[in-house]
Structures are given as C-alpha cells and as structure tokens.
Amino acid sequence: MTNWPTLAREIAEDLLFPVADSVDADGAIPPGHFEALAADGFYGLAAPPERGGPALGPGDLVAVVEALCGGCLATAFTWMQHHGVVGSLAATTNHVLRERYWDGLVDGSIRGGVAFAGAIPQPPLLYARRVDGGYELDGVAPFVTGWGIVDILQLSARDEFDDSIVHVITTAAPTAAITVEELPLIAARGSNTVRLRIDGLRVPDEQVAGVVEPDVFRAGQVFGTWLNGCMATGVAARCRTELADRGVDVTPFALAAEGVRDELDAGLSGGDLYDARAGAAALAVRTAAALVSGTGSAAAVLGNTAERLMREATLTLVAASRPQIRASLLDRFGAHADR
Numbered sequence: 001m002t003n004w005p006t007l008a009r010e011i012a013e014d015l016l017f018p019v020a021d022s023v024d025a026d027g028a029i030p031p032g033h034f035e036a037l038a039a040d041g042f043y044g045l046a047a048p049p050e051r052g053g054p055a056l057g058p059g060d061l062v063a064v065v066e067a068l069c070g071g072c073l074a075t076a077f078t079w080m081q082h083h084g085v086v087g088s089l090a091a092t093t094n095h096v097l098r099e100r101y102w103d104g105l106v107d108g109s110i111r112g113g114v115a116f117a118g119a120i121p122q123p124p125l126l127y128a129r130r131v132d133g134g135y136e137l138d139g140v141a142p143f144v145t146g147w148g149i150v151d152i153l154q155l156s157a158r159d160e161f162d163d164s165i166v167h168v169i170t171t172a173a174p175t176a177a178i179t180v181e182e183l184p185l186i187a188a189r190g191s192n193t194v195r196l197r198i199d200g201l202r203v204p205d206e207q208v209a210g211v212v213e214p215d216v217f218r219a220g221q222v223f224g225t226w227l228n229g230c231m232a233t234g235v236a237a238r239c240r241t242e243l244a245d246r247g248v249d250v251t252p253f254a255l256a257a258e259g260v261r262d263e264l265d266a267g268l269s270g271g272d273l274y275d276a277r278a279g280a281a282a283l284a285v286r287t288a289a290a291l292v293s294g295t296g297s298a299a300a301v302l303g304n305t306a307e308r309l310m311r312e313a314t315l316t317l318v319a320a321s322r323p324q325i326r327a328s329l330l331d332r333f334g335a336h337a338d339r
Contacts, residue, residue: 004056005063007040012071017238020072024308027189029149033075037068038108046083047106048090058265062230069234070241073312074190077231077319078113078146084224085112085154088167092209097169101152113150113172115141115196116224119158119165119217120322126198128157128166134204135166137177141196147172147180148192154209155198156217165217167209170201177201187311225273225320229264232280232316233257239287239309246294253287278328281316288313 015036023029037043045064047053056064068076086105089098104110118126118141126139137157144153153172156165174180179197212220236257240250260280267273288310292299299306317329330336 002041002054004045004054004060005067008042008064008067011036011040011042012067016068016071016075020074021303021305021308023072023074023190024187025303029072029075029078029190033072034079034108034111034149037075037079042079043082043108043111044086044106046086046090051090051102052106058268061227062233062261065227065230066234066237069231070238073231073235073315074188076234077188078149078191080227080231081113081145081150082111084114084116085152085169088114088154088209089169094206094209097207097209101169110152111146111150112152112154113144113146114154114156115144116156116221117142119156120221124158126155126157127160128168129160131202134202134206135168135208137168137198137201137203139198141198143183143193144196145191145193147194155201155203159211163214165212165214167211168203169207169209170203175201185315187308187315222268222273225277225322226264226268228320229260229277229280231319232277232284232313233260233264235309235312235316236280236284236287239284239291239313242291242305242309243287243294246291248290248294253283253290256283274322274324275328277322277325278332281313281325282329282332284313284316285310 016033019030044053045056049055065076065080068079089101089105092098101110105112118124118139124139126137126141128135128137137155139157141155150172152169154167154169156167159166177198177200181195181197183193183195185191185193236253240253243250260276260283263271263276263279267276291306292310295304295306298304301307
C-alpha cells in the first residue's frame with residue numbers, strides 16, 4: 001500500500017523545493033514536476049475507490065497537499081485544480097463524457113482545471129443560457145489556473161433563468177468565443193492564472209457534466225474551501241522548517257498550526273470554516289513574517305526564499321476567498337467589515 005504523505009514529502013523535498021525559487025523567478029513550472037506527480041499516481045487521488053482511486057483519509061489528504069504546497073506552491077496550486085474535474089466527472093450522470101476523459105485524468109495524461117468563480121457571486125459573472133442541443137455561455141471566468149498547462153477546463157456558470165449551476169467541460173484553449181487575459185500574480189506566477197472573457201461559447205449537451213441547484217452547489221464548495229486551507233498551512237509549515245534551520249524555536253508556531261488544523265477540520269462538520277480559513281492564512285503570514293525577520297536583510301532581495309514565502313503567504317489571504325473570510329481577516333488585523 002502506498003504511503004501517500006511520505007511519497008509527497010519525498011517529491012516536495014527532492015524535486016519541488018530545490019528549484020522553487022527559480023520557478024518563482026522564471027514564472028514557469030518545469031514539465032517534469034507534473035510528470036513526476038502523474039507517474040506516482042497523484043493525479044488520481046480524488047477518484048473514488050470503485051473507479052481506481054486510493055480512498056485517502058482526510059488526514060493523509062491534508063498531509064499530501066500541505067507537503068506539495070510547501071514544496072512549490074505554483075506546482076501544487078495548479079495540480080490542485082485537477083481534482084475538481086475528477087470529482088465532477090466521478091459524480092456525473094453523463095457516462096459518455098466521463099468515459100471519454102476518465103482514464104487520462106486518473107493517470108495524468110489529461111490534465112484538468114476548474115473555473116468556479118464566475119458562478120459564485122450574486123449577481124454571477126458567468127451566465128449560461130439554454131439553447132438547442134446545449135448551452136451558450138457569456139461573461140467572465142475571473143480566475144482560471146493552469147492555462148496553457150491543463151488540457152480541459154470545467155466552466156461553471158449560472159443559468160440566467162432558473163439560477164441553477166451548469167458545469168460544462170471544454171478544451172482549455174482560446175477560441176473565437178474565449179479571450180484570455182494574463183493575471184500577473186504576486187506569487188505562484190508559474191501557475192499561469194488568467195481571466196477568461198467568454199462571448200457566446202456554445203457547449204453541446206455531450207459536454208455538460210451536470211446541472212445542480214444553488215444549495216447543492218454551495219454544499220459542494222465546502223470541501224474545496226476546507227482543502228484550500230492547505231495552501232496556507234503548507235506555506236506555514238515550510239516557513240517553520242526554514243526557521244528551525246536558522247536555529248529559531250518554532251514551538252509556538254507549531255502549536256498554533258495544530259489549533260488551526262483543528263478549527264479547519266471542525267469546519268467540515270458544522271464549525272465556522274470561513275473563520276478557520278482566515279486563521280490559517282493569518283498564521284501563514286505571521287510565520288512568514290517571522291522567517292523574514294529571522295533571515296535578515298537578505299530577505300529584502302527579490303528571489304530570496306524567505307521573500308518568496310512571504311509573498312506566497314500573502315496570496316493565501318485572498319486565494320479562493322469568500323466575503324466571510326475577508327471579513328474575518330479584517331477583524332484579525334484590527335479592521336472591520338460588514339459580513
């Protein structure tokens with residue numbers, strides 16, 4: 001049986017972290033990173049056991065994602081998107097669509113990305129309109145990670161008439177209906193995150209993964225919100241390792257991380273997940289600030305590991321955020337916002 005956390009840590013330490021500073025500087029992830037993750041089965045982690053998945057428990061899943069995020073956030077951030085497509089197609093009733101992509105998604109020869117953000121706000125940014133034989137999409141997918149890296153993309157849009165959420169699978173490439181705008185992120189630039197402007201994209205029923213009610217969509221976002229907390233906790237863990245290497249006692253940060261993990265996990269079963277996410281991001285920033293301080297003036301030089309981790313921690317304040325997370329963070333930082 002594969003020990004997934006141990007394998008993830010080996011990949012992070014031996015392959016990802018040694019070149020993470022150069023990946024950040026170049027804004028390009030070596031293809032070998034994704035090839036290694038595919039070769040070791042990491043693209044199939046979200047597949048259910050009956051469809052070839054390993055049935056990872058929550059603890060092991062957290063350990064895997066944290067290790068990879070602490071190794072190279074750009075690589076992990078891009079890879080994480082893939083599992084949204086795997087989960088969607090695992091649950092779809094469109095069996096022909098699933099079979100078209102499934103084997104490739106699980107073995108990593110087909111890489112997927114997701115674009116949920118256009119469907120989340122009210123009013124939505126991305127609309128779907130029912131037309132003969134499918135849907136037509138118009139609007140904006142504001143944050144799409146992995147453009148030019150992933151092969152297929154799940155776009156999520158709100159039906160303009162009944163407010164249901166329409167999930168469609170399309171090729172991740174510009175067309176006459178898709179205009180691409182690069183987003184120069186402050187960190188994880190190699191993730192190739194872009195904004196898509198969509199004007200009259202026709203998607204046939206054969207490419208529709210599902211249509212769900214808004215409450216079902218919101219419920220489905222809970223797990224992703226929880227998992228995205230691993231970006232912050234993974235960055236914080238790497239900062240603790242770097243601090244320890246500099247002879248700093250990291251016990252207070254380790255204890256705080258245990259508390260954050262407890263709060264995140266409680267959020268899956270009725271706790272305040274948004275506040276827990278805010279706590280994770282705030283801890284990442286505080287731990288990264290300690291690393292910058294412990295590194296000294298060298299951290300002021302662009303390309304230094306401490307400087308990079310400070311920017312990555314800052315990114316976790318807003319990546320995959322929600323208004324409730326923003327409000328909680330403002331409270332923690334001494335400001336206030338309407339929730």
